[in-house]
Amino acid sequence: MTHIQFGPQQPEVEEDLVNWDEVPDEELEETTFERLEGLKEMFPTPVRSAVTTTVQLTWVVAKNSFSFARSAAWVLSTSALLMVMPYIVDKELHDVEKAQLKQQQQLLLGGRPS
Numbered sequence: 001m002t003h004i005q006f007g008p009q010q011p012e013v014e015e016d017l018v019n020w021d022e023v024p025d026e027e028l029e030e031t032t033f034e035r036l037e038g039l040k041e042m043f044p045t046p047v048r049s050a051v052t053t054t055v056q057l058t059w060v061v062a063k064n065s066f067s068f069a070r071s072a073a074w075v076l077s078t079s080a081l082l083m084v085m086p087y088i089v090d091k092e093l094h095d096v097e098k099a100q101l102k103q104q105q106q107l108l109l110g111g112r113p114s
Contacts, residue, residue, distance in 0.1 A: 020028075030038075040048065 043051075
């Protein structure tokens with residue numbers, strides 16, 4: 001005949017309990033993902049949700065800021081190049097003409113430096 005027990009049942013004394021001090025450390029190692037999964041139980045859902053939202057928002061802002069900075073750098077550098085290059089070319093042409101004129105004057109005046 002089967003013995004029926006009413007009320008809370010007591011666990012087996014020594015069979016179900018594990019002494020964690022006796023388990024080798026190699027068997028207790030867990031991955032980073034397992035540790036992060038375990039943290040779910042530690043923090044309530046609203047806190048996890050707030051942290052997730054904050055991280056996602058930070059990522060989006062950083063990505064958009066980088067994209068804007070990249071585009072702004074391109075626009076500024078090409079604009080500066082287009083505005084400065086004609087000046088540089090004109091200055092170089094002027095300097096060459098000046099050097100040629102100086103050389104012609106030296107030849108006409110008999111090689112005297114002026």
